[in-house]
Amino acid sequence: MWLKELLKNIEKNMTKEKRLKKRHNAEKRFRFYGLASIFLALLFVLILVQNIFSKGSSAFMKTAINVDVFYDPELLGVKNGATKDEILEADFFDITIETLLKTYPTNNLDEENQLIDLFTTDAELEIKNALINNSNLLGKTVSLEITSSDDIDQLHKGNYPRDLPEERRRISNFQLSIYDNFLENKKIIKNFNNYFFKNGDSRDPEIAGIGGALVGSFYSILICLLLSFPIAVLASIYLEEFAPKNKITDFIEININNLAAVPSIVYGLLALQILLATIQLPRSTPLVAGITLALMTLPRIIIPCRASLKAVPPSIREGALAVGASKFQSVFHHVVPLALPGTLSGTIIGLAQALGETAPLILIGMVAFVVDIPSTPIDPSSSLPVQVYLWSESAERGFVEKTSATIMMLLSFLIVMNFLAVYLRQKFEKRWN
Amino acid sequence: MSDIKIKSKNLNVYYGNKQALFDVNLDLNEKEVTALIGPSGCGKSTFIRCINRMNDVIDICKVTGNIEIDGIEINSKELDVVSLRERVGMVFQKPNPFPKSIYDNISYGPKIHGKGESKNELDEIVENSLRKAALWEEVKDRLNEPGTGLSGGQQQRLCIARAISVNPEVILMDEPCSALDPIATAKIEELIDELKKTYTIVIVTHSMAQAVRVSQKTGFFHLGKLIEVGKTEKIFKNPDNKMTQDYITGRFG
Numbered sequence: 001m002w003l004k005e006l007l008k009n010i011e012k013n014m015t016k017e018k019r020l021k022k023r024h025n026a027e028k029r030f031r032f033y034g035l036a037s038i039f040l041a042l043l044f045v046l047i048l049v050q051n052i053f054s055k056g057s058s059a060f061m062k063t064a065i066n067v068d069v070f071y072d073p074e075l076l077g078v079k080n081g082a083t084k085d086e087i088l089e090a091d092f093f094d095i096t097i098e099t100l101l102k103t104y105p106t107n108n109l110d111e112e113n114q115l116i117d118l119f120t121t122d123a124e125l126e127i128k129n130a131l132i133n134n135s136n137l138l139g140k141t142v143s144l145e146i147t148s149s150d151d152i153d154q155l156h157k158g159n160y161p162r163d164l165p166e167e168r169r170r171i172s173n174f175q176l177s178i179y180d181n182f183l184e185n186k187k188i189i190k191n192f193n194n195y196f197f198k199n200g201d202s203r204d205p206e207i208a209g210i211g212g213a214l215v216g217s218f219y220s221i222l223i224c225l226l227l228s229f230p231i232a233v234l235a236s237i238y239l240e241e242f243a244p245k246n247k248i249t250d251f252i253e254i255n256i257n258n259l260a261a262v263p264s265i266v267y268g269l270l271a272l273q274i275l276l277a278t279i280q281l282p283r284s285t286p287l288v289a290g291i292t293l294a295l296m297t298l299p300r301i302i303i304p305c306r307a308s309l310k311a312v313p314p315s316i317r318e319g320a321l322a323v324g325a326s327k328f329q330s331v332f333h334h335v336v337p338l339a340l341p342g343t344l345s346g347t348i349i350g351l352a353q354a355l356g357e358t359a360p361l362i363l364i365g366m367v368a369f370v371v372d373i374p375s376t377p378i379d380p381s382s383s384l385p386v387q388v389y390l391w392s393e394s395a396e397r398g399f400v401e402k403t404s405a406t407i408m409m410l411l412s413f414l415i416v417m418n419f420l421a422v423y424l425r426q427k428f429e430k431r432w433n
Numbered sequence: 434m435s436d437i438k439i440k441s442k443n444l445n446v447y448y449g450n451k452q453a454l455f456d457v458n459l460d461l462n463e464k465e466v467t468a469l470i471g472p473s474g475c476g477k478s479t480f481i482r483c484i485n486r487m488n489d490v491i492d493i494c495k496v497t498g499n500i501e502i503d504g505i506e507i508n509s510k511e512l513d514v515v516s517l518r519e520r521v522g523m524v525f526q527k528p529n530p531f532p533k534s535i536y537d538n539i540s541y542g543p544k545i546h547g548k549g550e551s552k553n554e555l556d557e558i559v560e561n562s563l564r565k566a567a568l569w570e571e572v573k574d575r576l577n578e579p580g581t582g583l584s585g586g587q588q589q590r591l592c593i594a595r596a597i598s599v600n601p602e603v604i605l606m607d608e609p610c611s612a613l614d615p616i617a618t619a620k621i622e623e624l625i626d627e628l629k630k631t632y633t634i635v636i637v638t639h640s641m642a643q644a645v646r647v648s649q650k651t652g653f654f655h656l657g658k659l660i661e662v663g664k665t666e667k668i669f670k671n672p673d674n675k676m677t678q679d680y681i682t683g684r685f686g
Contacts, residue, residue, distance in 0.1 A: 244492060245492050313529075315527060315529035316531060317490070318487065318490070318523075318525060318529065319525070319529040319530070319531060319595070320531070320541075321487065321518065322485065322487065322523035322525070322596065323518070323519075323541065323542035323545075323595060323598070323599055324516070324519040324542060324545065324546060324599055325515075325541075325542075326515050333541070333545075338532065
């Protein structure tokens with residue numbers, strides 16, 4: 001009581017100027033808080049982006065070593081002027097060893113092994129492919145760029161400290177001296193890492209790529225879109241325009257909102273039990289991933305769809321009804337086209353969320369190690385976020401940059417999708433009075 | 434002098450538990466303008482929305498009693514509401530053109546009713562409707578521009594043209610000028626004068642002056658009841674009811 005009185009007295013005693021000043025100060029303080037929080041948020045985003053970029057950007061380049069290859073028909077076991085099929089049949093193991101050993105003088109088997117370890121395990125394939133692409137090379141010597149091993153790649157990119165004592169290094173002193181020799185002779189080059197986009201997963205970082213994950217994610221999102229978009233749009237049109245407003249509709253509405261808030265891993269468990277255990281769909285496949293993501297995305301699309309239908313003013317519906325349009329015509333001729341931009345952008349944002357979803361995919365087995373790039377949605381596959389998860393757990397140094405580079409790819413897809421959503425909304429949104 | 438077009442008998446309307454109209458008995462004459470006046474929330478709009486069953490849209494709305502148009506009951510289940518609205522057009526308080534071209538705004542109604550099979554016929558309907566709504570001269574060169582780009586008064590005339598386009602017998606107007614400036618209002622009133630030669634018009638208005646200018650018959654509503662109805666001249670010069678007297682002289686409302 002006395003406090004109230006005291007406050008009243010203070011207020012009374014304040015001059016008009018003082019009160020005005022107090023109001024201005026409150027406004028200034030609020031502005032400052034707002035700016036500070038925006039600045040803080042931007043700072044975190046900047047740190048995140050900088051971190052990912054500094055770690056990941058080097059993954060787009062790979063280290064290769066210039067090597068002279070003599071395509072000796074005798075070693076290959078084919079005749080001069082062999083056809084493509086004959087070359088495909090040929091064994092390239094011997095010629096690969098021969099070629100790699102020629103790059104540096106060695107004294108014993110151990111040194112030979114160390115020398116060969118500087119090159120990728122796929123060196124044989126690279127030498128073979130060069131000949132398949134151009135069979136004229138048979139019997140000739142050519143200079144090829146053979147991808148280096150992960151260790152040399154990381155060393156060359158400066159991610160690997162060379163001043164550690166030898167027993168704690170993956171690269172021996174002998175290998176270091178070879179590397180230095182190559183470097184001196186300008187044999188080591190950096191070129192664009194096409195493997196990163198083209199290849200599937202691998203145990204060897206230098207030839208591991210996100211090709212499989214890209215295709216897997218694409219199929220998953222495509223199936224998710226095909227399932228969730230029509231169902232969500234029809235459900236929201238029915239609920240918003242046709243359903244009677246009663247307790248059952250309210251109950252459904254509340255539960256849609258609840259479903260949108262269910263943690264994604266729960267959908268993973270659901271899919272595991274129903275899609276894999278009961279229906280026995282093939283595990284680790286984009287098909288199952290797509291269905292799971294569609295279940296998860298449905299409520300997240302229905303909510304913005306209904307909001308954009310609700311945003312169409314009732315006067316448009318009345319105008320259509322008043323000239324004798326049926327309920328169906330007024331909805332599908334007028335309301336739905338007007339709500340479409342909002343519906344589309346809601347869908348795209350829902351899909352963007354689905355694209356980054358990891359937990360349910362891990363549960364349905366997409367975390368399996370899959371080397372092959374899936375050709376259909378029922379082949380085992382990986383997906384971008386799961387690939388990030390897999391590589392972030394790998395011990396090899398080369399996977400660190402690959403993890404960040406995959407995150408960069410994932411983020412750029414998300415940014416493109418979100419921009420598309422904003423663009424569609426702004427381009428096609430019609431204004432009414 | 435003129436025949437009765439619309440006849441309401443013991444019309445009651447409920448919004449949930451709230452009763453909005455009480456036993457309204459009102460006859461509207463053919464090819465005449467009837468004005469409905471009364472304070473806000475008195476049931477005028479509810480009444481005219483019964484004539485084209487626009488209240489069907491509202492879930493909690495319940496209508497009892499009868500409305501007959503040309504002697505045919507319109508609240509019966511057998512009557513198709515779409516064909517009713519083809520005969521009874523409506524113009525709303527706020528202009529509500531579709532966010533489409535002027536041409537599409539007018540041609541929409543005829544199209545869904547299967548009128549105007551060919552492009553030429555449609556063109557003709559659009560031109561006639563716009564001419565009747567006194568808008569043709571202003572928009573004939575920009576039929577493909579959006580209807581929402583017109584001024585408020587033009588938009589309202591566009592909505593009138595849209596209502597005319599399906600060739601109705603009755604046009605309901607729910608405060609058609611309340612969102613317009615005096616010049617646009619004058620144009621609409623002129624238009625109403627012209628339209629009454631062809632159509633039966635019911636207009637809800639808050640402006641006493643407008644009721645006097647455009648209507649031949651006036652009904653006064655208060656708290657959901659029809660207090661008094663009669664020739665406009667009589668209502669405004671010599672009303673029978675004390676409440677009507679008070680309202681038109683501005684003592685309440």
